[in-house]
Amino acid sequence: MTAIGKAGPGAGLPTASVRREPRRRSAILAFILAQPLGAAGLAVILIMGLAAVFAEVVAPYDPVANDFVAMLSPPSAEHLLGTDNFGRDIFSRIIYGARTALTIGFASSFLGCTLGGLIGIASAYFGGRIDLIVQRFVDVLLSFPIIVLALVVVAVLGHNPVAGIDLNLIFAIAIPIVPRAARVLRSAALAIREMPYVDAARAGGYSDTHIILRHMAPNVVAPYLIILTAYIAQAILLEASLSFLGLGVSEPKPAWGLMLSGDSANFYLEAPWMILFPGVAISLAVFAFNLFGDSLRDWLDPKFKT
Amino acid sequence: MVEQATFLKRRTLLALPALGLGAGAWPRAAHSAQAEGEPTRGGVLQFSVAAEPPTYDLHATGTFAVMHRVAPHYSTLLRFEPYNYPNIVGDLAESWEESPDHLTYTFKLHPNVRFHDGTILTSEDVKASWDRLRDPPPGIVSNKQPSFAKIARIETPDPLTVIFHMKEVDASIMDVFASPWNSIYSAARLREDPNFPARNIMGTGPFRFVEHVAGSHWVGERFEGYFRQGRPYLDGFRAITMSTSAMVNALSGRQIMAEFRGVAPTERDRIVRALGEDALVQESSWMLHMICTFNCERKPFDDPRVRRALSLAIDRWGGSRALSRISQLGPVGGAVRPGSEWSATPQEMEQWPGYGRDMAANRAEAKRLLREAGAENLSFTLVDRSIAPYVTTGVFLIDQWRQIGVRAEHQQLELAAWYQAQGSGSFDVFVDSFAQYSDDPTTVLVKYISSDRSPSAAARATDRELDRLFDEQARTADKEQRKRLIRQFEARMFEQNYAVPILWWQRILVMNKRVRGYPMSPSHMVYQSLADVWLAPEPS
Numbered sequence: 082m083t084a085i086g087k088a089g090p091g092a093g094l095p096t097a098s099v100r101r102e103p104r105r106r107s108a109i110l111a112f113i114l115a116q117p118l119g120a121a122g123l124a125v126i127l128i129m130g131l132a133a134v135f136a137e138v139v140a141p142y143d144p145v146a147n148d149f150v151a152m153l154s155p156p157s158a159e160h161l162l163g164t165d166n167f168g169r170d171i172f173s174r175i176i177y178g179a180r181t182a183l184t185i186g187f188a189s190s191f192l193g194c195t196l197g198g199l200i201g202i203a204s205a206y207f208g209g210r211i212d213l214i215v216q217r218f219v220d221v222l223l224s225f226p227i228i229v230l231a232l233v234v235v236a237v238l239g240h241n242p243v244a245g246i247d248l249n250l251i252f253a254i255a256i257p258i259v260p261r262a263a264r265v266l267r268s269a270a271l272a273i274r275e276m277p278y279v280d281a282a283r284a285g286g287y288s289d290t291h292i293i294l295r296h297m298a299p300n301v302v303a304p305y306l307i308i309l310t311a312y313i314a315q316a317i318l319l320e321a322s323l324s325f326l327g328l329g330v331s332e333p334k335p336a337w338g339l340m341l342s343g344d345s346a347n348f349y350l351e352a353p354w355m356i357l358f359p360g361v362a363i364s365l366a367v368f369a370f371n372l373f374g375d376s377l378r379d380w381l382d383p384k385f386k387t
Numbered sequence: 388m389v390e391q392a393t394f395l396k397r398r399t400l401l402a403l404p405a406l407g408l409g410a411g412a413w414p415r416a417a418h419s420a421q422a423e424g425e426p427t428r429g430g431v432l433q434f435s436v437a438a439e440p441p442t443y444d445l446h447a448t449g450t451f452a453v454m455h456r457v458a459p460h461y462s463t464l465l466r467f468e469p470y471n472y473p474n475i476v477g478d479l480a481e482s483w484e485e486s487p488d489h490l491t492y493t494f495k496l497h498p499n500v501r502f503h504d505g506t507i508l509t510s511e512d513v514k515a516s517w518d519r520l521r522d523p524p525p526g527i528v529s530n531k532q533p534s535f536a537k538i539a540r541i542e543t544p545d546p547l548t549v550i551f552h553m554k555e556v557d558a559s560i561m562d563v564f565a566s567p568w569n570s571i572y573s574a575a576r577l578r579e580d581p582n583f584p585a586r587n588i589m590g591t592g593p594f595r596f597v598e599h600v601a602g603s604h605w606v607g608e609r610f611e612g613y614f615r616q617g618r619p620y621l622d623g624f625r626a627i628t629m630s631t632s633a634m635v636n637a638l639s640g641r642q643i644m645a646e647f648r649g650v651a652p653t654e655r656d657r658i659v660r661a662l663g664e665d666a667l668v669q670e671s672s673w674m675l676h677m678i679c680t681f682n683c684e685r686k687p688f689d690d691p692r693v694r695r696a697l698s699l700a701i702d703r704w705g706g707s708r709a710l711s712r713i714s715q716l717g718p719v720g721g722a723v724r725p726g727s728e729w730s731a732t733p734q735e736m737e738q739w740p741g742y743g744r745d746m747a748a749n750r751a752e753a754k755r756l757l758r759e760a761g762a763e764n765l766s767f768t769l770v771d772r773s774i775a776p777y778v779t780t781g782v783f784l785i786d787q788w789r790q791i792g793v794r795a796e797h798q799q800l801e802l803a804a805w806y807q808a809q810g811s812g813s814f815d816v817f818v819d820s821f822a823q824y825s826d827d828p829t830t831v832l833v834k835y836i837s838s839d840r841s842p843s844a845a846a847r848a849t850d851r852e853l854d855r856l857f858d859e860q861a862r863t864a865d866k867e868q869r870k871r872l873i874r875q876f877e878a879r880m881f882e883q884n885y886a887v888p889i890l891w892w893q894r895i896l897v898m899n900k901r902v903r904g905y906p907m908s909p910s911h912m913v914y915q916s917l918a919d920v921w922l923a924p925e926p927s
Contacts, residue, residue: 147786149709166713167782242796327773331797333782344713344775346632347653 112380119376125369133180142170144177144335153352163354166344169333171354175362177335182366185330186317188251193258193316194309200259201267202297205274206289216267222260230257231319235328250329254319258312265308269301276300303381310377314370321363337363423903430922432624432902434645435634437774438802439601444584445570446520447528449822449843451648451911452802454567456605456626458915460503461570461590462614464494464513464549465561469919472908473825475565479508479591479614489864492551492560500614502573503588503595510543515574517541517551524581533833533841534563537861556862558869559829566824567912593619593918602628613918620904620921631775638662638897644922645898648911649673651714651775658897665900669907673894674724674823677716677780678834680886682814683848687762694884696756697816698741699749700791706783707890714776717893721877722835724909725891727826728866729873739881753791766794767815770808773799780818780889809845819845819886824912828873829861835880846885853879901925 113120132139141161148168156163162171204215222230234253241249273279274297282292321338323329330336340359349356438452445457466478477483480494500508519527521535529535537557542550553560563569570590576583583589588596591614594607608623627643635654637643639661650658659666679698681688688694703719710716721736723729736742743749757763771781778799785795795816800808808814821834821843833841836857837849856879860872881887896907904919 143789145782145786145789147709147783149705152709152712167786168709240798327799331799332778333785333797344653344779347635347651347657348713350657351653 112376116376116380119373119380122369122372122376125365126373129179129366129369130183132176133183136177136180140170140173140176142173144169144174145333146170153348153355155352156354162358163352165340165352165355166348167333171340171358174335174340175337175358178337178340178359178362179366181330181334181336182317182320182363184246185251185254185320186313186366186370188246189254189316189320190258190309190312192251193255194262194305194312196255197259197262197264198266198298198301198305199293201263201265202270202293202301204263205267205270206279206293206297208274212267215263219260219263222257223264225257227257227261227315228319228322231323232326232328235323240331247330250320250323253323254316257319258316262305262308262312265304266301269304270297273297273300307374307378307381310370310374314367314374317366317370318363337366424923426620426904426919426921427924428620428921429622432621432645432917432920432922433643434624434626434647435629435637435643436605436626436646437629437631437634437648439628440599440605441803441806442585443588443599444528444582445568446516446523447530447585448806449530449568450802450806451822454912454915455647456599457588458567458570458592459594459607459619459624459917460588460592460596461572462500462592462916463565463567463569463571465565466567466916467565467824467908467913469904469906469914472906472910472913473562475561478565479513479571480564489556490553492553492564494549494551496547496549497614498547500591501612502591503610503612504573505612506573506575508571508591509546509574510549511546512571512574513549514541514543515577516571517569519572519577519581520569527581528842530842531566531568531830531833533836533857534559534566534829556864557829558861558864559825559827562825562827562830566830567915568824592916594621594624597623604628615918618918620919621917624917638899641665641899645902645905647896647905647915649715649892649894650897652711652895653713655895655897662897662899667898667900667902669896669898671894671907671909672718672724672726673715673892674826674831674910675894676720676724676821676891677777677889678819678821678886679784679889680814680817680819680845681884682812682816683846683885684812685815687760687765688815690760690762691883692756692760693762693765694887695740696753696760696762696791697788697793698881698884698887699753699756700793701741701784701787701887701889702746702749703742703890704744705746706787710776710779710783710890711893714779715892715895716776716779716890718891720891721888722880723828723831723873724823724826729826729828729870731874731877735874739877740884741881741887750791757791757793763792764794765792766796768798769795769816769818770798770800770805770814771818772805773801776892777818777820784818784889810842812845812847817845822910822912824910826909828869829857832857832860832873832876835876835886844886848883848885850879850883850885853883 151164152168153166154160154164160170164170204212231253234256235250238249238253240247279292279296282296320329324336324338325342330339337359341356345355436452436455440453440456442448442453443457445453463478464480465475468474468476479496479500481497483492483494485492496510502508520529521538523529537553537555539552539554572584573589576589593610593613595610597606597608599605605626609619629637634646635657638646638658655668681694683689707717707719718725721731737744757765769781769784771777781797785797788795809817821831823830834843836844836854838844838847839849840854856872856876860869863869863872894909901923903923904921906914908914
């Protein structure tokens with residue numbers, strides 16, 4: 082399907098856009114049938130998302146409320162997953178922790194993939210010396226392990242909480258994603274750069290920005306969505322790692338990585354539930370996003386369909 | 388001349404035995420040097436310190452991160468006697484004399500005391516160091532400057548004699564002379580650069596400075612020219628920077644042999660489980676307490692009703708019971724160490740706002756005060772340190788304030804940034820602490836007087852009534868009268884709530900049994916010179 086460009090330079094030239102699915106419901110059903118594991122992952126993500134959004138309704142306790150009487154209580158009917166050393170309900174903290182994990186995970190991955198994608202597409206489009214310079218810069222960033230780069234960024238930037246969300250933490254997690262997304266989407270964009278409609282747009286006098294945003298970017302949406310979901314899992318893991326190392330979310334805010342750090346190390350023998358359940362939550366979330374990401378790749382990539 | 392002459396009777400010995408936390412379950416410390424056996428020379432003591440030093444200058448700071456690394460390099464005029472705390476003996480001073488009117492103190496120094504650069508220490512070095520403490524040059528911080536306010540002038544009639552002339556009687560001056568913070572620097576070096584000690588180490592202590600690698604380690608080696616014969620026993624020491632959790636693992640795994648600040652009960656149990664018979668546990672009350680400091684220059688904390696409401700909301704008695712299970716935090720107390728001879732009784736404490744046991748009534752009153760002050764939906768940032776039990780305190784406070792509808796964002800800082808915030812006043816509410824080296828009230832009340840008189844008072848408030856009571860108790864030799872003045876000081880302090888005590892700490896030390904000669908005390912600032920510490924031979 083093609084769309085007609087606006088009046089102006091190159092008016093009347095065909096532009097590429099994302100193929101729109103007229104029957105979305107059947108597509109979702111087809112995805113579930115074709116990719117049952119991915120669908121299971123999606124179900125877990127949806128459950129976590131709903132729990133995060135409706136945490137106030139779902140969680141039985143305030144996640145920061147200390148209860149000195151119930152300190153280090155084992156799982157029971159009153160506290161499904163037990164309590165921590167401050168008597169805080171672990172189930173409630175995991176539910177609210179989902180909000181932290183998904184917010185930071187999605188925001189970081191979106192920021193990193195979008196920024197990286199634009200850099201990658203622009204690099205592919207311009208080619209030549211610009212591509213060479215950009216890709217060497219990407220090589221430098223790729224040479225740092227993802228956790229090390231995030232550590233450096235968060236250590237330099239410090240914390241900047243806005244409405245309870247640490248914007249610098251999101252930025253720190255997004256930065257290591259940028260070169261990885263740039264490399265993947267550049268590969269996809271290299272093929273598109275040679276397409277006749279890109280030549281036609283260029284001949285039609287459209288600006289480089291217009292061609293990149295309107296003609297090339299829409300055609301790399303499939304790989305973009307795949308890396309977006311894959312990096313949400315990475316970002317959740319990274320947020321948990323940074324919080325575990327004391328550089329992410331601060332106490333008493335509920336966050337899965339934070340629940341594993343600090344005092345948990347001192348109480349793991351006395352109260353193993355303090356580390357068990359947050360660990361399960363992190364694993365489940367990462368596993369679900371990875372399953373969904375892999376299945377999405379298989380579903381969207383024509384090579385895998387054959 | 389008399390040894391240990393002082394007009395004040397030394398305080399009764401502090402209760403060092405365990406606080407009842409399962410005492411007897413662990414190998415306990417010997418409480419005398421003799422009981423530890425015949426010292427042997429040699430070996431390098433590896434111990435951990437949980438924070439990086441913001442400066443090398445003992446005069447300028449109050450943190451153990453400096454004391455535990457730097458104290459082995461310096462000497463003081465007097466010192467607290469090992470295994471007989473709080474009795475005072477000479478360090479650089481061979482003997483001393485106090486005039487009958489308590490206004491003149493004459494010290495005779497040990498002859499031939501050498502600095503690490505080989506120069507001989509004279510009375511000029513003592514005078515230069517003490518002048519720097521009591522009247523620091525511009526740009527130099529003397530952290531405990533008000534402690535020296537009663538010193539009128541210092542004379543040096545000969546190279547081995549120092550005479551301190553007092554403006555008036557100072558009931559705490561002997562403890563001040565013995566303070567481990569009042570290290571003696573080289574007068575020549577101070578003349579060249581008054582800030583020399585902030586970035587350099589050059590003292591007369593038992594160990595020479597070798598290197599400091601920031602974030603990694605600090606190394607000292609035996610100073611062969613140390614003036615006390617046969618000391619130190621150790622070849623050297625290596626202070627390794629590591630987090631508390633890493634320290635627990637390193638001590639359990641025998642990579643380090645000691646940590647001198649203290650651990651939480653759960654950490655003690657983990658280390659003892661790992662070391663078994665090789666663990667040595669020592670416990671004591673602790674001259675260290677947590678303080679909640681309000682920035683009185685910022686709204687709405689300039690309103691006494693808001694400060695009082697926030698103090699009223701804190702359940703100190705409940706917090707003490709609960710937090711002592713999971714951290715070093717423990718006893719409820721006022722401005723002076725609970726259980727000490729200067730402390731208020733629990734009944735007296737319950738009369739202070741925020742110390743009453745009826746928390747429902749306290750919180751109702753707190754809400755009323757906030758309403759009255761127009762600060763019902765108050766939210767602010769609580770600036771804290773990033774180590775235990777500061778974080779524990781922060782989590783506790785945030786929950787307490789949540790119960791009166793106040794929302795606090797928890798900002799945890801590394802030591803240098805925390806000090807920077809404390810000094811610059813870039814905070815709303817601050818989790819502060821104060822470590823004393825002595826129970827003398829002057830050494831702790833200085834934390835609560837006007838900020839323009841005390842660099843360690845972080846509330847940025849001015850209260851001349853508190854200052855007057857502080858001065859009056861400081862010059863009162865009569866103990867009962869002094870106690871009354873301290874009660875008045877505390878009453879005023881809790882009326883205004885510029886800064887309020889939260890809980891006091893309990894000190895639990897666990898070290899490898901091979902470490903000998905380190906006397907336990909209720910302060911982690913004394914006995915850090917390591918001159919008497921030795922390592923028992925490794926068991927075969």
